[in-house]
Amino acid sequence: xxxxxxxxxxxxxxGTTATTGSTAYDAGLRSYMxxxxxxxxxxxxxxxxxxxxxxxxxRDSMAAQVFLNGGALRYVxxxxxxxxxxxxxxxxxxxxxxxxxxxxxxFAVVMGLSLSTIFLVYSGGSIAGAFFATAAGFAAxxxxxxxxxxxxxxxxxxxIIGLVGLIVASVINIFLQSGTMGLVISFVGVLLFAxxxxxxxxxxxxxxxxxxxxxxxxxxxxxxxxxxxLDFINMFMFILRLTGSSRD
Numbered sequence: 001x002x003x004x005x006x007x008x009x010x011x012x013x014x015g016t017t018a019t020t021g022s023t024a025y026d027a028g029l030r031s032y033m034x035x036x037x038x039x040x041x042x043x044x045x046x047x048x049x050x051x052x053x054x055x056x057x058x059r060d061s062m063a064a065q066v067f068l069n070g071g072a073l074r075y076v077x078x079x080x081x082x083x084x085x086x087x088x089x090x091x092x093x094x095x096x097x098x099x100x101x102x103x104x105x106x107f108a109v110v111m112g113l114s115l116s117t118i119f120l121v122y123s124g125g126s127i128a129g130a131f132f133a134t135a136a137g138f139a140a141x142x143x144x145x146x147x148x149x150x151x152x153x154x155x156x157x158x159x160i161i162g163l164v165g166l167i168v169a170s171v172i173n174i175f176l177q178s179g180t181m182g183l184v185i186s187f188v189g190v191l192l193f194a195x196x197x198x199x200x201x202x203x204x205x206x207x208x209x210x211x212x213x214x215x216x217x218x219x220x221x222x223x224x225x226x227x228x229x230l231d232f233i234n235m236f237m238f239i240l241r242l243t244g245s246s247r248d
Contacts (some may be wrong), residue, residue: 032208032221033146039225043108048131050112055119058247063116081109088226097218110201111233118237122244127185130240137239138232141194145201152199159199162192182241189238197231204228 055063058116084107088100095103118127145152166189173181204224211217 016029018182028212029078029205029208032212032217035221036204036228039104039222040228040232043104045226045230046105046108047112047115047233050109051116052119054116058120061116063119064120066113067117067120077110077113081114084110085230086228093225095219097222100219100222101158104226107226108229115233115237118240119247121247122240123247126244127240130236130243133243134232134236134239137194138197141197141243142201144227145198146205148176148198148202152202155195155199156203159192159195162188163196166192183191186238186241190235190242193231193235193238197228197235200224200231202228212227 055061058064066077084103088095088103088107092100166185169181169185173185204227207220207224211220
């Protein structure tokens with residue numbers, strides 16, 4: 001039975017051997033996935049550096065001044081990342097690769113500004129602990145998504161519906177301010193983004209066959225990196241809310 005997530009041609013082109021074709025495909029796939037992970041990891045590191053620098057100085061930092069007294073600027077920073085995600089998603093078929101790269105790095109910077117408040121709320125130790133727990137979990141889940149022979153696409157609809165429900169519950173809890181509901185939302189959020197990490201990794205791998213050698217390949221690399229970046233950041237935030245201790 002063919003592996004659905006590895007749809008390489010079973011027949012070699014004229015003048016080549018099956019082994020040669022398979023080797024070339026595997027090398028191309030490794031390069032493609034490495035590019036995705038390089039973008040994603042660099043984006044996470046850039047976000048972390050920007051967040052730390054913006055929050056440097058604690059209650060006297062620029063982050064504290066903006067989010068406590070920044071007025072409209074506060075909401076611009078909070079919601080600007082959504083604008084970048086929509087711009088990248090809507091423009092993937094029209095934008096140049098260089099434009100998408102610029103938007104991706106700008107998105108990572110703005111996300112750093114938006115997430116800088118965690119350094120004002122949580123202790124450094126709890127942030128570091130949540131980050132390393134997320135990194136370990138993400139690596140394991142992404143490896144599973146890459147290597148499993150099981151078709152995870154069936155879980156896609158379930159995960160998206162769950163994500164919508166999570167967003168609705170989070171909005172409702174803004175008004176209810178329920179600690180118990182907040183814990184439930186965080187726990188479900190960790191599970192959802194754990195599933196999405198494996199699902200998005202497998203989807204990224206399977207897309208290589210469709211885009212390899214085309215003008216879309218580099219743009220798909222950026223969009224796939226964005227998906228995995230969002231999985232990592234959201235899983236990190238939910239783990240931090242579950243395990244984080246308040247800053248003294």
